[in-house]
Amino acid sequence: MELYVSMHTSLPIYEQLKDQIRQAILKKDLLENDQLPSVRRLSKDLSIGIVTVKRAYDDLVNEGFIISQAGKGYFVNKIDIKRFKTLHTKKIMELLETIHKLASEVDLTKEEVMSLYTQSKEKS
C-alpha cells in the first residue's frame, strides 16, 4: 500500500495517515491480519517523526481498526463493516439533527442547507 503526506494542508500529518489507512481497510485494500509498515520504516520513508506515526497507529488501535502485537508490529483488525456503517450512519443522523435545530433558528430551508453541503463537498 502507498501512503503519503502533504505539508500544504491544515490537517495534521497523523490525521492524514489515519484517513488513508482507514480508507484502505474499508475499501479492502488492506485485509484482516495484514501487517502495517513498522513505525520506524514509515517514519523514514515519509520523512516524518516517529511520534507522529505512533500517534496515528495508536489512534487507529483506539478506533478498533488495527491491533498492536508487542514486538511484532501493527496488524489490521477484524472489522464488522456492517456494524461500522450502522454506527457511522447513526452519528450522521445525530449531526443532521443538530444541524436541523441550528438551521431552524436562523430560518435556513432544507434547500439552503443542501446547497451548503454541496459547497463543502466541492471544497474537499
Added chain:
Amino acid sequence: MELYVSMHTSLPIYEQLKDQIRQAILKKDLLENDQLPSVRRLSKDLSIGIVTVKRAYDDLVNEGFIISQAGKGYFVNKIDIKRFKTLHTKKIMELLETIHKLASEVDLTKEEVMSLYTQSKEKS
C-alpha cells in the same frame, strides 16, 4: 409574552422554553433590556419546577441571549442578530464537513444524506 409547555412531546420542557424565548428575541418580540418573567412566577404559571425554568434561563445566558442580574431578574441581552446568523451558518458548515467526511467513509451519496436529513426533519 406568552409562554407555554406541552407534556405530550419528547422535547424536554426546558428546551421548549428555550426555543420559544430564543425565537421571540430573534423575531424582536422581545427587545433589549426587556425583563423575563421571574423564575418563581413562570414556575407557578406553567406548573413546572423552579429548577426547570432556571435550567432554561441559564442555558440562554450561556448562549448569550439573556443576562441575569442577581436580586433583580433576567433581561434580554444586546444581540447582534447578523453576527449570530453568520456564526450559526459557520457552525452548520463545520458540521456538514464532518458529515461529508463520515459519509465518504461509508460511501453514502449526497442524495442518501439528503434523505436522512429529511427524515430528521420529520421526526421533530
Added chain:
Amino acid sequence: MELYVSMHTSLPIYEQLKDQIRQAILKKDLLENDQLPSVRRLSKDLSIGIVTVKRAYDDLVNEGFIISQAGKGYFVNKIDIKRFKTLHTKKIMELLETIHKLASEVDLTKEEVMSLYTQSKEKS
C-alpha cells in the same frame, strides 16, 4: 483521580469540581477517553447532591472538556490544548479591550487597573 470539595469557601461546589477536573485534563492527569466517576458514585463519595455533580459535568460538556454517553457515563473528550490556549488568550484580549474602553471613560490609568487586578487575585 482524587476529587474533593470544601464547604468553607464561597466558591460553589460545582465550580470546585469543574476547576479540578479541568486542571486534571489540561495537566494530562486525565487522558482522552478516560471515564469520570459516575454522577451517583461521586455524589455519594463526596456527600453532595446528584444535581450538584451533574451541574459540574454538564458545564464541562458545554466547555468541550468531556462528553456524555447516555447509559454509559462521562468521558474525557479529545482536546487540542494548543487551540484551547489560543482561544483563551483571545478571549482575555477581548475582555482587556472592553476594560480599556471603560477605563478611558473614567480616566483610570494602566497602573490603577493593574492595582485592581492584583486586588482581584488576592480575593480568590
Added chain:
Amino acid sequence: MELYVSMHTSLPIYEQLKDQIRQAILKKDLLENDQLPSVRRLSKDLSIGIVTVKRAYDDLVNEGFIISQAGKGYFVNKIDIKRFKTLHTKKIMELLETIHKLASEVDLTKEEVMSLYTQSKEKS
C-alpha cells in the same frame, strides 16, 4: 461640539457617535441641559442615515446620559459622575475577575496579562 464618523473602522457608526457624545459629557464639554444637534441636522451634516443617529441617541437615553423631550429635542441629562465612576469601576473589577479565572486556566502570570493589556492599549 464637533462630531465626526469614520467609515474605515469596524465600529458601527452609531457606536462612534455614542462614544464621542459620552466622552464630551464626561469631560464636561457638554453640560447639563445642553441641547444636542437635532437628528435631522446631524444626519445631514455627517451624511449618515437618520435611523443611525436616532439609534445612537436612543442608546444614550437608555444609558441615562441624555433625555428626549418630545417636540423639542435631546438634552444632556444630569449625571452623577461619582456614581458613574463607581459603577464603571465595579464593572471593570468583574471583568478582571473573569480574566483572572481564564488566566489561571492557561497559566498566564500577572505580568503576561499586563503585557496583553498594554498591547490592547496600543492597538486603539
Added chain:
DNA sequence: GTGGTCTAGACCACT
C-alpha cells in the same frame, strides 16, 4: 448499571 429530566422544597445574599 448509566445519564437525562423533573419536582418540591430549602437557605443565602442582594435590592
Added chain:
DNA sequence: GTGGTCTAGACCACC
C-alpha cells in the same frame, strides 16, 4: 421581591 446554590428524592430510556 429577585437570582444562586443545594438537597433528596423520583421516573424514564439506554446498555
